[in-house]
Amino acid sequence: MIGQHPNEMRTPMRRVRGLGPAHTGTGHFWHQRVTSAAGVLLSIALIVIAIALLGRSHAAAVQILASPLVAILMLLFIVNSAYHMWIGMQEIILDYVHEDKAKLFSLLANTFFCFAVAFASAFAILKLSFGV
């Protein structure tokens, strides 16, 4: 235990690796804050866009969603939220799921879910924008 601080609860190996239970460090905490700050603006944008689309015909809705500014804001919302909610759900899983297999399974499911909804949504926006 050479050089270990008396109050240090981590083993030297943990300290060398710099890893917590998520196998990554405080980076996620910070990214959660960054995506939150961006999320405030982007969520307001989403609500405004949604209101603009209410009750419109399919053709009109497509036209609005495909316009560059709206499409870019939607893409930013999608990517930002997907990363934000991936970190958030990982935190929830690590708080409640302790058994190894269940933990691995839920962490994988979280990743698959976030990638899937984000790619599907982003693909839809791109398809609308490029009109094919």
Place this chain on the structure above:
Amino acid sequence: MAELEASTTAGARRARPISPHLQIYRPMLTMMMSIVHRITGAALYFGFLLLAWWLIAAASGPNAYANFEWFIGSFIGRVVLFGYTWALLHHMLGGIRHLIWDTLHGFEPAEREWLTLATIVGSITLTVLVWIVGYLAMGGPR
């Protein structure tokens, strides 16, 4: 004690003292809001499916879009959408509160109560406002 010894002799892991959890504390508004922040976060997580459905329907064509509109126009659809609006606004305001706390401000007892109350009152007010504006934009409830 007998239980404890039995489990030790059986070679099982010894029961260790554990720290108390939620149930021993008097419920407080800040605590409840912490729970609600987590619940709304999880609700928005699955609510993303709704957003994906909407965009994919728009990209797929008029028929798919009509199906989505039928769902969202139904009673259940309206309730889900109202819930999503509130969850998003509440989680957003709660998130802003977290960001304020991250700067080490707002921790005095009166301040944190005030911030927490503002979150809940603000989210309900904003949700109702957004829906009023939404209905106005559509030209009346449908």
